[in-house]
Amino acid sequence: MANNNEKLFSEFQAPTTEEWLAKIEVDLKGADFQKKMVWRTNEGFNVQPFYRREDLKDLKAVNSLPGEFPFVRGNKTDNNLWFVRQNINVEDAKSANEKALDILNKGVDSLGFKIPGNQISKAFIADLLKDILPQYVELNFTTCQRHSVELAQILVEYFKEQNYPLAELKGNINFDPIGKILSKGKDVSAVLAFGKQLIEALAELPGYKCINVNTALLNNSGAYIYQELGYALAWGAEYMNILTEAGVDATEAAKRIKFNMGVSDNYFMEIAKFRAARLLWAQIVKQYEPKCDCACQMHVCAYTSEYNQTLFDSYVNLLRSQTEAMSAAIANVDSIVVTPFDTPYEQPTDFAERIARNQQLLLKEEAHFDKLVDVAGGSYTIEHLTDAIAQEGWKLFLATEEAGGFLSEALNGNIQNAINESNKKRHADAAKRKEFILGTNQFPNFNEKSEGKQPLATQCKHCCDTEATAIPSLCTDRMASDFEALRLSTEAAKKQPIAFMLTIGNLAMRQARAQFSCNFLATAGYKVIDNLGFQTVEEGVDAALAADADIVVICSSDDEYATYAIPAFQYLNGRAMYVVAGAPACSEDLKAAGIENFINVKSNQLETLRAYNAKLGI
Numbered sequence: 001m002a003n004n005n006e007k008l009f010s011e012f013q014a015p016t017t018e019e020w021l022a023k024i025e026v027d028l029k030g031a032d033f034q035k036k037m038v039w040r041t042n043e044g045f046n047v048q049p050f051y052r053r054e055d056l057k058d059l060k061a062v063n064s065l066p067g068e069f070p071f072v073r074g075n076k077t078d079n080n081l082w083f084v085r086q087n088i089n090v091e092d093a094k095s096a097n098e099k100a101l102d103i104l105n106k107g108v109d110s111l112g113f114k115i116p117g118n119q120i121s122k123a124f125i126a127d128l129l130k131d132i133l134p135q136y137v138e139l140n141f142t143t144c145q146r147h148s149v150e151l152a153q154i155l156v157e158y159f160k161e162q163n164y165p166l167a168e169l170k171g172n173i174n175f176d177p178i179g180k181i182l183s184k185g186k187d188v189s190a191v192l193a194f195g196k197q198l199i200e201a202l203a204e205l206p207g208y209k210c211i212n213v214n215t216a217l218l219n220n221s222g223a224y225i226y227q228e229l230g231y232a233l234a235w236g237a238e239y240m241n242i243l244t245e246a247g248v249d250a251t252e253a254a255k256r257i258k259f260n261m262g263v264s265d266n267y268f269m270e271i272a273k274f275r276a277a278r279l280l281w282a283q284i285v286k287q288y289e290p291k292c293d294c295a296c297q298m299h300v301c302a303y304t305s306e307y308n309q310t311l312f313d314s315y316v317n318l319l320r321s322q323t324e325a326m327s328a329a330i331a332n333v334d335s336i337v338v339t340p341f342d343t344p345y346e347q348p349t350d351f352a353e354r355i356a357r358n359q360q361l362l363l364k365e366e367a368h369f370d371k372l373v374d375v376a377g378g379s380y381t382i383e384h385l386t387d388a389i390a391q392e393g394w395k396l397f398l399a400t401e402e403a404g405g406f407l408s409e410a411l412n413g414n415i416q417n418a419i420n421e422s423n424k425k426r427h428a429d430a431a432k433r434k435e436f437i438l439g440t441n442q443f444p445n446f447n448e449k450s451e452g453k454q455p456l457a458t459q460c461k462h463c464c465d466t467e468a469t470a471i472p473s474l475c476t477d478r479m480a481s482d483f484e485a486l487r488l489s490t491e492a493a494k495k496q497p498i499a500f501m502l503t504i505g506n507l508a509m510r511q512a513r514a515q516f517s518c519n520f521l522a523t524a525g526y527k528v529i530d531n532l533g534f535q536t537v538e539e540g541v542d543a544a545l546a547a548d549a550d551i552v553v554i555c556s557s558d559d560e561y562a563t564y565a566i567p568a569f570q571y572l573n574g575r576a577m578y579v580v581a582g583a584p585a586c587s588e589d590l591k592a593a594g595i596e597n598f599i600n601v602k603s604n605q606l607e608t609l610r611a612y613n614a615k616l617g618i
Contacts (some may be wrong), residue, residue, distance in 0.1 A: 017052055043226040045388045051380035059387050061279055066373045069293045070282035072275050073374040074332030081370050083138045083335035084360045087112035093127035101131060107361045110138035110335050117144025125154050134164055139171035145191045148175045152201035166204050172258050176212040178235060181410045183217055185473030196246040199256050209258035211239050216303040219262020221474040222423030225273050226389060230396025232259060232277060234406040237284055250288035254295040263302045263324045271376050272385035274331035280390055301335040302328035309344045310480040311453055312487060313439030317341035322359050329369040330376050336360055345453040413472040420475045430479050431606035440480045441605055446522045450491055455484060482606055483523060490525035493618045497526045500549035502540035503533045504564055509557035513581040517553045520599050524609040537568035550616060551577045558584040566593045577615060
């Protein structure tokens with residue numbers, strides 16, 4: 001019988017870090033290791049191509065267990081169950097109730113109701129919650145901030161009348177005046193005084209949260225991951241200060257706070273973000289000296305992002321939201337909302353909502369993500385990323401505190417301005433294809449039409465809106481919105497522009513450049529025509545004109561452009577726009593001959609295509 005204490009593969013000597021690096025250097029064949037292998041994140045730190053146990057020797061949090069302070073490994077100890085949540089916009093209580101009962105039978109165990117504040121009443125809530133058993137379902141409510149206390153009082157009274165076990169009920173009332181300051185640019189800070197009353201109204205519902213930190217707003221406005229993390233901490237700390245100064249016990253205040261956070265498609269970084277958030281929030285709450293460590297737990301509902309969703313090739317949104325939901329599940333969040341794939345251009349259909357539910361059910365029922373606690377724990381890469389993103393988030397938290405706190409910074413517009421600058425930079429990076437949007441600025445569907453789809457305006461009316469102020473608000477323009485506007489304008493033109501690939505010369509180079517050019521130009525909605533190759537430039541130009549081409553793109557090798565580019569340009573003689581694919585050494589000679597248009601990997605794709613549309617009269 002084998003010795004159970006025998007170490008597997010003990011006959012193999014473990015290579016050192018130096019040996020790994022030496023092997024990589026050989027494989028790189030002289031290429032720069034830092035440029036080829038080290039990833040510089042938007043969060044301000046480098047990620048190495050590999051990590052080893054020795055890289056974690058100074059990280060204290062890796063020695064904690066699930067369910068233990070500082071909760072980096074999650075609040076759960078027996079499993080990784082999370083609530084599958086779907087939100088419902090309530091216009092009619094009975095219709096919303098009918099829909100809620102239907103989706104509860106289809107895998108949902110958490111409901112989110114968005115209720116107009118002027119409709120709240122005992123009868124309305126009774127109709128809305130009819131036949132829903134709250135001891136088995138998490139119930140979440142969003143309404144006008146000024147009506148939150150009234151809603152809480154009605155809910156408690158309703159649950160009592162129905163004889164529901166109050167101590168077992170779980171749910172949330174989304175009270176977050178600071179979020180309104182950020183999203184609407186209006187000073188509703190006076191409403192913060194209702195926070196204490198709201199907690200008192202829910203005293204008999206210990207499982208209900210009611211003070212919310214909605215950093216999904218930041219995520220949907222283009223915030224970088226470290227910004228969402230750092231501002232989440234400062235936002236939550238602001239609420240802790242407001243509540244404790246109002247006389248709310250610190251333990252009670254902490255237990256009533258809920259974080260609604262976004263999750264982007266940066267897979268490993270998002271896993272690390274949630275783990276770092278729990279770690280740092282536990283440390284913050286600890287400073288208030290709560291009566292128990294359980295008050296230091298962070299409770300998170302994760303929303304898959306709207307920021308990276310697209311109108312064109314919208315089924316790709318399913319791929320994005322699936323990896324996002326995976327990140328959130330692996331990171332041990334408490335509940336997840338998967339944003340339906342058609343959200344950018346319509347109120348989600350029943351089909352889109354069903355797919356969104358099933359995305360989570362697949363993770364549970366087929367991938368069994370709900371069975372293991374902290375499956376990411378012990379991964380050298382994840383543990384390193386958790387520590388690195390925690391450090392960057394903590395720096396931003398401290399900077400916000402030193403500037404006067406999150407509320408002060410929001411009222412001054414500094415939070416909004418910082419996020420809007422990130423959004424602006426990400427749009428600029430997308431324009432240059434430094435950030436890829438699959439199906440939009442990279443590998444577009446050549447034959448897709450909008451078929452009447454238009455981006456939905458993000459409009460929401462609130463009965464608690466006050467007079468407008470000079471406070472900036474968050475910009476929620478999706479990253480793909482500029483490209484979508486470009487493509488929609490092309491569709492509206494009298495004629496769809498045709499881009500013809502004049503492929504000639506070196507086979508490998510002409511094919512590569514034709515493929516690049518087709519993807520580049522199809523992004524604007526142009527019809528692209530690729531070709532196998534031509535023997536002469538005259539043959540290629542004649543074929544392009546026969547195809548009624550508006551743009552002729554010569555695709556060849558750098559060396560051969562000196563031979564082919566100018567003759568093709570002269571033979572075309574202005575009968576169509578002429579473009580050279582690449583940045584050949586002879587570019588200056590080509591420009592001297594009158595050639596103006598070049599496209600290559602360094603081109604600003606968005607600005608280039610806008611200029612082409614202008615030349616085409618679009």
